[in-house]
Amino acid sequence: xTTYDDQLALPSGLSDGPRQPLGIFARPRNAxxxxxxxxxxxxxxxxxxxxxxxxxxxxxxxxxALLIRIQLATPNNTFLSGDAYNRIFTMHGTVMVFLVVMPMxxxxxxxxxPLQVGARDVAFxxxxxxxxxxxxxxxxxxxxxxxxxxGAPNGGWFNYAPNNGVAxxxxxxxxxxxxxxxxxxxxxxxxxxxxxxxxxxxxxxxxTLMKMPIFVWMTLVTQFLLLFAIPVLTVAxxxxxxxxxxxxxxxxVELGADPLLWQHLFWIFGHPEVYLMIxxxxxxxxxxxxxxxxxxxxxxxxMVFSGVAIGFMGWGVWAHHMFVSGIGPLSVTAxxxxxxxxxxxxxxxxxxxxxxxxxxxxxxNTAMLFSIGLVTQFTIGGLSxxxxxxxxxxxxxxxxxxxxxxxxxxxxxxxxFGFVAGFYxxxxxxxxxxxxxxxxxxxxxTMVLGFNLTFGPMHILGLQGMPRxxxxxxxxxxxxxxNMVASWGSFILALGIxxxxxxxxxxxxxxxxxxxxxxxxxxxxxxxxxxxxxSPAPSHNFDVDPAVTSLDDFWHRKYQPDxxxxxxxxxxxxxxxxxxxxxxVHLPAPSYWPIVLAMSMPIVGYALIFNLWLMIPGVLLxxxxxxxxxxxxxxxxxxxxxDGAGQGDSASPDGGDGATAxxxxxxxx
Amino acid sequence: MTDTAARExxxxxxxxxxxxVAVVDDHGSDIAGHDDHEGHHSSLGLSNMKLAMWxxxxxxxxxxxALISTYLLSKARFLTELVALNPRVLxxxxxxxxxxxxxxxxxxxxxxxxxxxxxxTSGSSFILLMSSLTMVFAxxxxxxxxxxxxxxxxxxxxxxxxxxxxxxxxxFTIFFREGLTYGGSLFGSGFFTLTGFxxxxxxxxxxxxxxxxxxxxxGKLQSNRAETVELVGLYWHFVDIVWVLIFTIVYLIx
Numbered sequence: 034x035t036t037y038d039d040q041l042a043l044p045s046g047l048s049d050g051p052r053q054p055l056g057i058f059a060r061p062r063n064a065x066x067x068x069x070x071x072x073x074x075x076x077x078x079x080x081x082x083x084x085x086x087x088x089x090x091x092x093x094x095x096x097x098a099l100l101i102r103i104q105l106a107t108p109n110n111t112f113l114s115g116d117a118y119n120r121i122f123t124m125h126g127t128v129m130v131f132l133v134v135m136p137m138x139x140x141x142x143x144x145x146x147p148l149q150v151g152a153r154d155v156a157f158x159x160x161x162x163x164x165x166x167x168x169x170x171x172x173x174x175x176x177x178x179x180x181x182x183x184g185a186p187n188g189g190w191f192n193y194a195p196n197n198g199v200a201x202x203x204x205x206x207x208x209x210x211x212x213x214x215x216x217x218x219x220x221x222x223x224x225x226x227x228x229x230x231x232x233x234x235x236x237x238x239x240x241t242l243m244k245m246p247i248f249v250w251m252t253l254v255t256q257f258l259l260l261f262a263i264p265v266l267t268v269a270x271x272x273x274x275x276x277x278x279x280x281x282x283x284x285x286v287e288l289g290a291d292p293l294l295w296q297h298l299f300w301i302f303g304h305p306e307v308y309l310m311i312x313x314x315x316x317x318x319x320x321x322x323x324x325x326x327x328x329x330x331x332x333x334x335x336m337v338f339s340g341v342a343i344g345f346m347g348w349g350v351w352a353h354h355m356f357v358s359g360i361g362p363l364s365v366t367a368x369x370x371x372x373x374x375x376x377x378x379x380x381x382x383x384x385x386x387x388x389x390x391x392x393x394x395x396x397x398n399t400a401m402l403f404s405i406g407l408v409t410q411f412t413i414g415g416l417s418x419x420x421x422x423x424x425x426x427x428x429x430x431x432x433x434x435x436x437x438x439x440x441x442x443x444x445x446x447x448x449x450f451g452f453v454a455g456f457y458x459x460x461x462x463x464x465x466x467x468x469x470x471x472x473x474x475x476x477x478x479t480m481v482l483g484f485n486l487t488f489g490p491m492h493i494l495g496l497q498g499m500p501r502x503x504x505x506x507x508x509x510x511x512x513x514x515x516n517m518v519a520s521w522g523s524f525i526l527a528l529g530i531x532x533x534x535x536x537x538x539x540x541x542x543x544x545x546x547x548x549x550x551x552x553x554x555x556x557x558x559x560x561x562x563x564x565x566x567x568s569p570a571p572s573h574n575f576d577v578d579p580a581v582t583s584l585d586d587f588w589h590r591k592y593q594p595d596x597x598x599x600x601x602x603x604x605x606x607x608x609x610x611x612x613x614x615x616x617x618v619h620l621p622a623p624s625y626w627p628i629v630l631a632m633s634m635p636i637v638g639y640a641l642i643f644n645l646w647l648m649i650p651g652v653l654l655x656x657x658x659x660x661x662x663x664x665x666x667x668x669x670x671x672x673x674x675x676d677g678a679g680q681g682d683s684a685s686p687d688g689g690d691g692a693t694a695x696x697x698x699x700x701x702x
Numbered sequence: 703m704t705d706t707a708a709r710e711x712x713x714x715x716x717x718x719x720x721x722x723v724a725v726v727d728d729h730g731s732d733i734a735g736h737d738d739h740e741g742h743h744s745s746l747g748l749s750n751m752k753l754a755m756w757x758x759x760x761x762x763x764x765x766x767x768a769l770i771s772t773y774l775l776s777k778a779r780f781l782t783e784l785v786a787l788n789p790r791v792l793x794x795x796x797x798x799x800x801x802x803x804x805x806x807x808x809x810x811x812x813x814x815x816x817x818x819x820x821x822x823t824s825g826s827s828f829i830l831l832m833s834s835l836t837m838v839f840a841x842x843x844x845x846x847x848x849x850x851x852x853x854x855x856x857x858x859x860x861x862x863x864x865x866x867x868x869x870x871x872x873x874f875t876i877f878f879r880e881g882l883t884y885g886g887s888l889f890g891s892g893f894f895t896l897t898g899f900x901x902x903x904x905x906x907x908x909x910x911x912x913x914x915x916x917x918x919x920x921g922k923l924q925s926n927r928a929e930t931v932e933l934v935g936l937y938w939h940f941v942d943i944v945w946v947l948i949f950t951i952v953y954l955i956x
Contacts, residue, residue, distance in 0.1 A: 268765060288791055289780060289888055
């Protein structure tokens, strides 16, 4: 079985032949192409896969959105049946929340956070790969419901009880929603543990908490929100699965159950969820704006603590989703006040971004434009959000298009604009070339126009009383004009998204035609240490541990005050960037087990839905891969091997401190 | 641009940094780039695994919190409807085969207590709590390098845990025979889900303990890996503490 040497693959070719845990899979070595991506444990590749998967699901969710807008463009339209409409809006919401915005945040957290804290990888590289694959497996499983099991889920992304029970939703669609998201939740949970450990424990020497870039802070808050929110959703989903599949009665009103339990559990998860979707985008623009305003972020501690405050207060506002569910005046008042309060730290952030830009030498490139787009559009969404906090007003707005307008302004105009800003900003670090600025500006202005045309009119429609989730409306209601505007807007918006994809392809081709010129380590004159390594980031990240002495450390290495106190550039970024020399660096070997373990989960899921006999292969595969994983030492300790050179991490002089990545039992928990 | 140039960045490391730099210089160039992606320096002075375990347990608190809340709600709603003689609730119990006397006792006392055998469950709870003690001994023995004792204590912990599980299986069987089925009532659903989830956690812990035992017999659980035992211990103590809560809330508080 296990031996103690050769824990980690040696890219330099020093490895001594494959080991075969369970005699099935050798640990892949020098894998390339397809296998490399399937088995990689490199956080950057995993981050890129998160990004690619989220763009893939964005297309699915986007097509669903366009179908909805076609249906609603004219009164009494018969383009979609009521049943199809229900399925499509359910899948639109579910896919966009769980399979687009969340993984896009995870993409940045995975790719960027270890670079920004100066680490070689995340704390548990194989678990990181597992987190991605299990998310992807769950997402694919959810989307197979388009084709099998009687159709996609139709209970809304919130899937309220008792409508989600067998009595009202006998088809398996709800089970796909339930089990699919249960599976993606496992990935979120392992991912959050992994990323929090990385932030807290693997910072470069000298990087104290208050010297971390804001994006790292926002990642930390986000992952804590996930860590505590996911189990609550998991419980809700387990209860629903027990009801639907094993005849329990948690939401069975006949036997006295209170279906409001679902709403409470769902929104205790669901409200932290909305913050964990927006905070990564806040982190991104907090990096982009100082870079292109040529000023440090205004009020760094306020930015940090307002993010933390949002994280805490996000737990005390869930019932504002339930003002009309009869929870009583006292609860309504308390949650109403709490919801108004949470606008304060959010407002602090807006103010600080504005103050950062104030008096700065603004460089209005695409990344900066998208960031300003977030600040502007999120403010609009935030203001309509405060109007929901006022319970009497919310009672009028509940389940109207006003709500739809609100959360698209924060999630699309906010989060997604922030992510696109991040794409433009960090693209050179990830791929070695910039995205085209010309098409980028077209991309931005098309998206701004399309976005506001689509969702701006929904405020008016909502206040006119147009209800959400209705398949059609009567011409006499007077909703026709603004719906037509919104539908046109949605196609302009889709064109904007398409421009992003075209820009990726075009910029890549142009870069290849030009002979793959080196974009340089520091194309934007950046502030944080991810710009101190080559582009694209080498697989070992840092040649030597970066020593950090201040916030915006890289900037201070480039700029020092002269005698008069004026900041002068003493180095260019490329001068002091690390050369990207991997000599002597050992990286964790890729592994088959994360993807195999992840793929066993949907089999168990299908078994629960269709036929329990499928459990046998599913559980067998799961057990096997758990054992294979456990027997494949990632970084085992070896007291007999302490001579240092060339023996992988087991040879670490302080190997006895127990700081191992994955002792063999880790997978059992 | 060389390594050296990168290290000669214009900065004054703080005191704690100078140590690190010195260590690197001592070892010369062959170790300067030595892989330290996995917590060579750990910013908190806590190993990654231990931090991860604490985070996982933090997450588990929310899981059990939600399950306990669900149980309390389910029981309360069940009793309200039962005392109000909701015919469907009564039918649900009768369909499960619950004897009429027990149903009447539930109604008369307005409580589910009549079905519990508190002395029995107290006994199995005591056994589970004692297993935390043996777990501590196991960790101590491993860290001191006393491998014979560590095997004894690991086995004892697993055995005590298994005894608790046997007790739970026995209790579930008795309850089922008395007509408390999973699908027959809201209380049954809540009770079996909550205690079943806890039982699954104990079972997971037993598997971990047995794996440790196997490792120990293969000579791979030496004192430098005491932390692995400590991690399993953290999990085990957590599961015990959760049981203290569940026992109090489900069995003791009327």
